[in-house]
Amino acid sequence: MHQRIRGDIEARIRSGEWPPGHRVPPEHALMARYGCSRMTVNKALSLLADAGAVVRRRGAGSFVATPHPHIESVALAIPDIAHEVASRGWRYGFRLVARRLRAPRRRDAQELELAGAGRLLALQGLHLADGRPIALEDRLVAVAAVPEAATATFDSEPPGSWLLQRVPWTRAEHRISAASADADAAALLEVEPGTACLVLERGTWRGEQAVTRVRQRFRGDAWDLVARFEPGLR
Template sequence: MSTVETADADSGGSLHQRILSDISEKILSGAWAPGHRIPFEHELTTEYNCSRMTVNKALSQLAKAGLIERRRRSGSFVRRPQSQAAVLELHDIRIEVEALGLLYRYERLEQLKRRSNAEDRALLGLSAAGSVLWIEGLHFAGERPFALEQRLINLSAVPEAGNEEFLEIAAGPWLIGRVPWSEAEHRIRAMAADEAIADALDIDPGAPCLVVERRTWSAEHPVTHVRFIYPAESHTLVARFTPSQG
């Protein structure tokens, strides 16, 4: 019997638990961030002086628990946290992030007050030109970008928004607290990240993204159009409904 096999037998399964515990602790503490590559199986085999089977069993259990993602030929990586959001709700991204047990932070990237162009009017559903506010910001979950937000606000409906800087608070919660909305529209689609989006979200160009677009109205006045762009692997949309009554 080899030295490695003897070590495994004498451990009574403790090496398996030790590998599980060590890797889990590094992931949950944030020492290994989402996307971090786990040491290869042969590296862990050497580090723990155990069999390849013991390492494989531990990694398989971590993958089943949703902590790591195993990629054929590439190795194992810390999985990005995945959130769930209700399709028909005007949810706060802060709540999504905090539900994952991660620290939330918002960072404004760009803000511009301007006369609406044709594209702005089409997005907001405006029939005439007017002043709009364009904001681009980034929502973080821990140290990782969680969602890119691109928003237009109709300043004819919410003139006070033009005086806000939105440096550390996103416009969404601010609007919900000040403008009663009466109607909302959601559109959901997939897209491949271009260079700018990939750079903002710290993903590869061409990586799949989930895009949620929303328009809201107050009475009959368009208030805002917002586009949330998520790395596809980190977000799930959920709709719960009952049968229509007639």
């Protein structure tokens, strides 16, 4: 029942019949309309409000929300590379380029946070689609947070999925930017030096403990990120 009420209202908003700012019928009207109790109507409207499709003001009424994606946020798909490659019909592969166990650099605050009292595992690898490189990954793993990582080989399995299956993490941060490929990166990615790359950096924490930090450089011609924003869409 509450899903039916919600669906009806969503449809009216989506079609433009109720533009942003339009008043939604009050709860008592919907009670009468659908022949149900107020709690049921309230649930439908509250969920719509949570989803950002309507704004409810006590004493005033409920109104279709005015979207504001600029200051707020959009849902951005950060794909798992292996999954994304497979879904495009290519064969996924991972090739380990370098693997080092080392102490953190004392001047680097990020490395110090990550290492804690222990050491760092530094990995570099290539994500391949049908054998062609599409992304270069530089990763640091906190050995203190993931002791098994020190003994794992990552020759063909990407460390990202390996890690996230073993470490229950609670928080992640992403940063997206653009950079030109330096000589080393260009050689590994098999592009001209200076080619524009999309850079995705991600830090992952479990509680206050930093777990891993990764920088993925994507061939600019091979990858992009897509986000949709439709207020209140289920």
